[in-house]
Amino acid sequence: KQEVTQIPAALSVPEGENLVLNCSFTDSAIYNLQWFRQDPGKGLTSLLLIQSSQREQTSGRLNASLDKSSGRSTLYIAASQPGDSATYLCAVRDDKIIFGKGTRLHILP
């Protein structure tokens, strides 16, 4: 059974720092992995989608990597801003879509 784990559960960093969020999954037979952002009480906004054949995707200050063999993905956020404060979720798709519990990120002004 696929399990998705996100570490850390919560993170507070000063504005301007670069940071890395981690996502691990137990079954490497996935079709893709997607990173989302969720603001309190809101829906999810898709950030990056990495297909199983890809190693990384980039969008602006965000870079996501995927290492299927080790069951890991990282989301790198460069030059963090207070507006980046949110919960970041990763989800893997095999025959279903399984979400992690998320990392609550707080950027200190």
Added chain:
Amino acid sequence: EADIYQTPRYLVIGTGKKITLECSQTMGHDKMYWYQQDPGMELHLIHYSYGVNSTEKGDLSSESTVSRIRTEHFPLTLESARPSHTSQYLCASSEAYEQYFGPGTRLTVT
């Protein structure tokens, strides 16, 4: 930009009432999903549909039901709401690989 809508955004209702949460998308996606999310917890899939007249139960057992009569519409119904149904309900759709989410409905059953 994804166009997926959920109404109502917030609902407070008494025990025993019948409620329908609406979800619609204008992207023509075949696949649609309902997730339930308690505060600070992960999303759990409760229903999904791969097209018109197709509905399946998800991983988390739910007393709700869904229907898919039109491609763009995927409503979720609770025949008799209970306090244990208090949660946030998120609707999503996808075409190939990427999921798009609506803003969610926060349901409180008193």
